[in-house]
Amino acid sequence: xxxxxxxxxxxxxxxxxxxxxxxxxxxxxxxxxxxxxxxxxxxxxxxxxxxxxxxxxxxxxxxxxxxxxxxxxxxxxxxxxxxxxxxxxxxxxxxxxxxxxxxxxxxxxxxxxxxxxxxxxxxxxxxxxxxx
Numbered sequence: 001x002x003x004x005x006x007x008x009x010x011x012x013x014x015x016x017x018x019x020x021x022x023x024x025x026x027x028x029x030x031x032x033x034x035x036x037x038x039x040x041x042x043x044x045x046x047x048x049x050x051x052x053x054x055x056x057x058x059x060x061x062x063x064x065x066x067x068x069x070x071x072x073x074x075x076x077x078x079x080x081x082x083x084x085x086x087x088x089x090x091x092x093x094x095x096x097x098x099x100x101x102x103x104x105x106x107x108x109x110x111x112x113x114x115x116x117x118x119x120x121x122x123x124x125x126x127x128x129x130x131x132x
Contacts, residue, residue, distance in 0.1 A: 031069030058120045060127025067124070070108070075128045085131045092125035 064075065067084070071077050075085035084092060098104035099113035100121075116124070 031066055058117070058123040060123035060125075063116075063120055063124050064127050066112075074131050084128045087128055089122075089125045089129040092128050093121055096121045096124065 067075060070081045071084050072079075072081075075083060075087075077083040095104060096109075096113045096116065099106050099109040100116065102110060104110075113121075
């Protein structure tokens with residue numbers, strides 16, 4: 001994303017390249033925004049005119065979009081955050097469940113995982129395990 005000459009005073013733009021600087025805070029905010037919107041889209045039920053309507057099971061690929069901000073596209077991390085691409089279903093499901101319950105220490109995942117249902121954790125685990 002670039003800025004034009006009139007709109008480059010923002011501290012989020014690099015002075016030389018005029019490109020948007022992806023600070024850790026910006027990345028976290030973007031990931032959380034995606035998480036909130038994707039969780040709302042794929043939750044197990046929806047309210048339509050005050051009536052609960054059953055939906056299809058959660059789509060792991062859609063849920064995984066919120067993981068890309070930190071864990072990289074398709075779970076292949078480009079940096080120090082662990083890659084989750086190709087991990088076993090058991091590994092991913094156990095890790096997310098342990099983050100959710102507080103059994104596994106974390107800086108961010110303990111808070112993010114609390115927003116996932118057991119069905120969503122299973123869908124995420126199956127999605128990342130399928131990416132080999």
